[in-house]
Amino acid sequence: MSYNKPLPKATPETRPFWEGCKVHELRVMHCTDCGHTYLYPRPFCPRCFSDRTEWRRASGRGKLHTFVINHRPAPNFEAPYIIAIIELDEGPRLMSNLVGVEPDPAKLRVDTPVEVVFEDVTDEITLPKFRPVA
Amino acid sequence: MSLRYAAAVVGAQETDTVGVIPDKSAIQLHAEAARNALRDAGIHKNEVDGIFCAGQSPVAVAHYLGIVPRYLDGTSVGGCSFLIHVRHAAAALKAGLCNVALITHGESGRSRVGMDPRPPSPASIPGQFEAPYGVAGPPTMFGMGVARYMARYGLTEEQLAYVAVAQRKWAMLNPRAMMRDPITVDDVLNSRLICWPFHLLHCCLVTDGGGALVMVSAERAKSMDLPHKPVYLLGSGEACETPMVSGMADFTSSAAFRVAGEQAFREAGISHSDVDHLMIYDAFAHLPIYGLEDLGFVKRGEAGAFIAEGNTEPGGKLPLNTNGGGLSYTHTGMYGMFAIQESMRQLRGEAGDRQVKDCTISVTHGVGGMFAAAATLVWTNEPPK
Numbered sequence: 001m002s003y004n005k006p007l008p009k010a011t012p013e014t015r016p017f018w019e020g021c022k023v024h025e026l027r028v029m030h031c032t033d034c035g036h037t038y039l040y041p042r043p044f045c046p047r048c049f050s051d052r053t054e055w056r057r058a059s060g061r062g063k064l065h066t067f068v069i070n071h072r073p074a075p076n077f078e079a080p081y082i083i084a085i086i087e088l089d090e091g092p093r094l095m096s097n098l099v100g101v102e103p104d105p106a107k108l109r110v111d112t113p114v115e116v117v118f119e120d121v122t123d124e125i126t127l128p129k130f131r132p133v134a
Numbered sequence: 135m136s137l138r139y140a141a142a143v144v145g146a147q148e149t150d151t152v153g154v155i156p157d158k159s160a161i162q163l164h165a166e167a168a169r170n171a172l173r174d175a176g177i178h179k180n181e182v183d184g185i186f187c188a189g190q191s192p193v194a195v196a197h198y199l200g201i202v203p204r205y206l207d208g209t210s211v212g213g214c215s216f217l218i219h220v221r222h223a224a225a226a227l228k229a230g231l232c233n234v235a236l237i238t239h240g241e242s243g244r245s246r247v248g249m250d251p252r253p254p255s256p257a258s259i260p261g262q263f264e265a266p267y268g269v270a271g272p273p274t275m276f277g278m279g280v281a282r283y284m285a286r287y288g289l290t291e292e293q294l295a296y297v298a299v300a301q302r303k304w305a306m307l308n309p310r311a312m313m314r315d316p317i318t319v320d321d322v323l324n325s326r327l328i329c330w331p332f333h334l335l336h337c338c339l340v341t342d343g344g345g346a347l348v349m350v351s352a353e354r355a356k357s358m359d360l361p362h363k364p365v366y367l368l369g370s371g372e373a374c375e376t377p378m379v380s381g382m383a384d385f386t387s388s389a390a391f392r393v394a395g396e397q398a399f400r401e402a403g404i405s406h407s408d409v410d411h412l413m414i415y416d417a418f419a420h421l422p423i424y425g426l427e428d429l430g431f432v433k434r435g436e437a438g439a440f441i442a443e444g445n446t447e448p449g450g451k452l453p454l455n456t457n458g459g460g461l462s463y464t465h466t467g468m469y470g471m472f473a474i475q476e477s478m479r480q481l482r483g484e485a486g487d488r489q490v491k492d493c494t495i496s497v498t499h500g501v502g503g504m505f506a507a508a509a510t511l512v513w514t515n516e517p518p519k
């Protein structure tokens with residue numbers, strides 16, 4: 001059955017991120033001038049405005065920064081599910097889903113260590129999701 | 135340059151009714167509110183030369199009203215847009231770029247009559263980095279920081295629920311409010327779970343309605359023969375932080391709230407103890423908590439207890455969201471206009487059973503998007519010396 005949830009459409013400055021996900025690499029942008037590491041992708045450093053930026057492969061490890069548990073699902077999603085903000089060990093934060101854990105606020109703690117798990121949702125798109133580190 | 139006492143509101147009215155209005159389109163609500171506000175000010179529409187609005191294009195609103203303005207501002211950054219319009223109107227009036235500014239809001243948020251759908255592009259930044267994870271409107275995004283706030287400051291689910299209880303107490307005193315039955319913390323926590331931490335009663339209403347403001351220079355306002363007091367703008371601030379909630383620098387505090395609030399209080403030259411009445415845009419129950427702290431009314435982590443102790447409800451020392459707020463009064467989608475209207479009512483002494491005694495300074499604080507933008511206005515009914 002075909003995937004019927006919203007899919008990202010890459011733009012020139014974000015394409016390396018989504019190409020990375022496809023080969024199961026989580027990529028972040030790094031400024032070689034000021035050392036800032038950031039997402040979402042922009043072709044210059046949003047902290048110091050330098051153009052000397054590069055893509056780096058992130059470890060895929062981080063922490064659950066904060067979360068909600070959605071009981072009124074987006075179309076074609078199955079509730080309840082956890083929408084989370086993940087803070088990567090390299091510093092940037094991104095939205096994702098926390099998977100592999102019961103969606104119960106009593107069982108979730110902010111700053112719990114998590115790791116990336118890649119979901120190949122179509123032939124073209126892979127989404128980075130996260131699960132608690134065992 | 136300061137905008138302190140540069141301008142005043144001389145006309146302030148909402149649509150005839152707010153709530154469920156299935157027989158009027160969104161732009162019709164803009165126009166109805168505009169006509170009510172102009173009548174309130176005693177100013178003919180042909181004198182209006184500045185148009186400010188959000189939701190509809192200023193071109194559409196001006197033409198619908200039969201006005202050819204020489205100043206237009208369509209700043210549209212969510213529900214605080216109208217607060218920003220007030221600030222921009224004061225600047226334009228002070229600079230002489232227009233003489234009569236009309237700010238309008240109209241939204242068929244519930245009945246969806248004449249509303250354009252705005253589907254997010256999958257190539258936009260939110261389309262790429264938020265939509266794939268199942269966000270489904272503000273209830274699934276706005277409360278993103280609450281889990282972290284709870285862990286950091288010990289805010290309880292009961293305290294969060296009490297925000298809705300306190301505001302319902304105000305709504306019970308407001309005959310125009312949609313929800314007027316008393317509620318308890320248990321009612322809130324037993325209402326349908328929408329997106330933890332939000333149950334149904336932590337969330338704003340979804341309604342139809344509108345409002346409008348007519349502004350002129352403070353000098354002109356002082357000399358006008360009005361059936362009500364002019365309300366002078368003492369201070370204002372605006373700011374933005376992030377187009378995506380996931381981009382917040384600190385999930386327990388809004389940078390836009392802090393920047394806007396600090397500017398407004400500094401320009402007004404007032405301290406927090408001078409504030410008689412406060413409106414903090416409440417699309418969801420956590421917003422008054424963030425607002426009280428980011429504006430500096432209480433210390434970090436204290437706002438939940440401050441509200442739960444009764445300080446903001448009828449009889450409390452800091453009357454907050456006295457119309458019942460977005461949670462109990464009305465919420466068309468971009469609520470900021472209604473927060474301003476309540477500040478006007480309180481400063482004119484027109485708030486009926488919920489009138490704050492000796493009210494001379496009111497603060498209106500609004501949010502746009504999901505902590506995307508913010509604006510703060512400080513108002514007084516005392517004329518310039």
